[in-house]
Amino acid sequence: MDRFWTLMSFLHSLAGPLIMLLYPLYASVMAIESTSKVDDEQWLAYWILYSFLSLMEMLFQPILEWIPIWYDVKLALVVWLVMPQFRGAAFIYERFVREKIRKYGRLGGGGTTTGHHHKSSSPNVNLKNKFVDFMAHKKGEHEDS
Structure with a gap:
């Protein structure tokens, strides 16, 4: 049973880099090579949001260390942002980021x-x-x- 938990722990720690970095890198390259603009927007929005999430995580690290499920919550959020079925990154960008840019900036x-x-x-x-x-x-x- 100890080997099972060791394997599960290893897979859990490997899931983050695979889902948050490796797959988005691959999908971004494929998006650049495709003729569709929709996937370009999805992946550019993902990298904007992932950068913002990483920055916020660095700033609030002392607080987040006290939340035992933070990594799992972050992983679930990133899965939603990444999955093509949800297009979460494009949704968040369109719904919130673009609205703020239009309100406070120029777009x-x-x-x-x-x-x-x-x-x-x-x-x-x-x-x-x-x-x-x-x-x-x-x-x-x-x-x-």
Whole structure:
């Protein structure tokens, strides 16, 4: 019986990297090679959400260490994000992330063009736009201010 639990423990610890990294890496490459835009959106949304989840996990690690089932909850969430039947990553992105970007940022037709600053009610958006404009300038171009 001890060997069974050892095997189960090994499979459990192996499931995370397989589900969270290996399969999404493979699926992302396949999405890039396909002509469909739907799978591209799913996997780009997955990597955005996985990065955010990893960052939050790093920030809240002292708290999460006290939650014994955290790894299992995270694994279940990532399974939902990854499974093509659910398209969870695309759903979360469409439902929540895109809404926040539209509300606080600029999305769809309101993009930044190099050298042009648009008025915005949010100072964070202006700062972001200035950074994007700064990064977009080519060598030798100087901003007239």
